[in-house]
Amino acid sequence: MSNSNPTRYIDIQGVEQTFKTRKGNFPALRDINLTVAKGEFVTLIGHSGCGKSTLLNLIAGPGPERAVVFQNHSLLPWLTCFENVFLAVERVFGRSETRIQLKVRTDAALALVGLTAAAQKRPGEISGGMKQRVGIARALSMEPKVLLMDEPFGALDALTRAKLQDELLDIVAATQATVVMVTHDVDEAVLLSDRIVMLTNGPAATIGEVLAVNLPRPRHRVALADDPQYQHHRKAVIDFLYTRQAHVEKAA
Known part of the structure; x- marks a missing residue:
């Protein structure tokens, strides 16, 4: 780039x-x-x-400056929507930000795709469209270029x-x-x-x-x-x- x-x-x-x-x-x-x-x-x-x-x-x-969203959402089924996004946020920003800051980033990403209410649900409890929105939230949470x-x-x-x-x-x-x-x-x-x-x-x-x-x-x-x-x-x-x-x- x-x-x-x-x-x-x-x-x-x-x-x-x-x-x-x-x-x-x-x-x-x-x-x-x-x-x-x-x-x-x-x-x-x-x-x-x-x-x-x-x-x-x-x-x-x-590199985290490029984030990918696939046709298959690739979410970890044992984690909640919040935890799936938080995992990516922690990987990218974990060394420079506090846990509270990481949580704020995660919440903001989920809010951006309209999934605040589903944050504590697991992938098996939400629709296919919602799973894709989690995947998009996860990608955007990394603030990719x-x-x-x-x-x-x-x-x-x-x-x-x-x-x-x-x-x-x-x-x-x-x-x-x-x-x-x-x-x-x-x-x-x-x-x-x-x-x-x-x-x-x-x-x-x-x-x-x-x-x-x-x-x-x-x-x-x-x-x-x-x-x-x-x-x-x-x-x-x-x-x-x-x-x-x-x-x-x-x-x-």
Whole structure:
């Protein structure tokens, strides 16, 4: 990550990734060039196997300045919601802050995602959507410079997914977080993003197109449903994924 230039908060230049398999080397990504500005929300979209999660993992690396939210919430089932978040807070800030300060941080993170009332419940006692909110709270509690999200709402039903998308819009507006998110959902990408990065089909996937989403914030899904600009962006992504990439596959 680059801290000196706000327009290049994340700077990826000429990145490639090859995996060794039993059948030989598998080129997952090639010639990836991407910059992300501070406070920007960028989504990565493409067909299965195009290397979206691989690219997200390359950005993640080690260190608490980058927090990851997965599709699987990965909560410890024997701990309460509070304790799951507190564990992350203690790991990052435990050497510099008192236990009271750590508790305040944990409470604030749970309040940010609307889970104060569920703080003492265990994962088995709450819904799937609430579990994902705990995962988001845990990530935000670490005050990461970059929030990385790998299809965080992919396993949820449509109504819960829509609710959490709306909540994520509010959270990002409140925290001014820099977000890179993997998704398969075109509408989700257009609703949330400042830019949509479209990857070509694998193997040796690369960035085929980057679409700037010129929709004012705050955004409201009901108001956007009939918005011509929203429909224009949606069509552009669908055209890339299901028309242009389909032609590439047939030509190959």
